[in-house]
Amino acid sequence: MTTRVLCISGPNLQLLGTREPAVYGKETLDEVHRRLEASARALGVEVDARQTNHEGTIVDWIGAAPKDGFAGMLLNPGAYTHTSIAILDALRATGVPCVEVHLSNPDAREPFRRRSYVARVCVGQVAGFGADSYELALDGLVRLLARRRPD
Numbered sequence: 001m002t003t004r005v006l007c008i009s010g011p012n013l014q015l016l017g018t019r020e021p022a023v024y025g026k027e028t029l030d031e032v033h034r035r036l037e038a039s040a041r042a043l044g045v046e047v048d049a050r051q052t053n054h055e056g057t058i059v060d061w062i063g064a065a066p067k068d069g070f071a072g073m074l075l076n077p078g079a080y081t082h083t084s085i086a087i088l089d090a091l092r093a094t095g096v097p098c099v100e101v102h103l104s105n106p107d108a109r110e111p112f113r114r115r116s117y118v119a120r121v122c123v124g125q126v127a128g129f130g131a132d133s134y135e136l137a138l139d140g141l142v143r144l145l146a147r148r149r150p151d
Helices: 029-043 055-064 078-082 085-094 132-148
Strands: 003-009 045-051 072-076 098-102 124-127
Touching: 003 029, 003 055, 003 132, 029 045, 029 132, 045 132, 055 072, 055 085, 072 085, 072 132, 098 132, 124 132
Parallel strands: 003 045, 003 072, 072 098, 098 124
Antiparallel strands: none
16 A cells, blocks of 8 residues: 655745745745655655645634544645644644644744744644655655554
């Protein structure tokens, strides 16, 4: 059985490539997802990469992750990082290991970006490496899942 990973990108990430390229890079989200899918294949896992601007949709996807067979999650909650208790609660409720992902380094930016509600329930965080953050997070998550797998 193939290990499945859910990758969720939040609000405004559909604008990658044109939105503040000095901060977020020049790659589009489709390009980031294609790279992530290639990395997943190389790691022997399957990734389902999605994007939405809607908090409730993110909560729904997280809540359905266990029954949909996802062993882990990558989450770039975008601005919801700093505001969403609903996403925090959904992550806590599922118990599915999640790595928080950011293209930029929130701690190096405006003070309001330095608080992550979701970090407290994530197994790790990868930030500041641009599009590579997604692939680095996937690698870390796959390693964690392999260590947790019963022999």
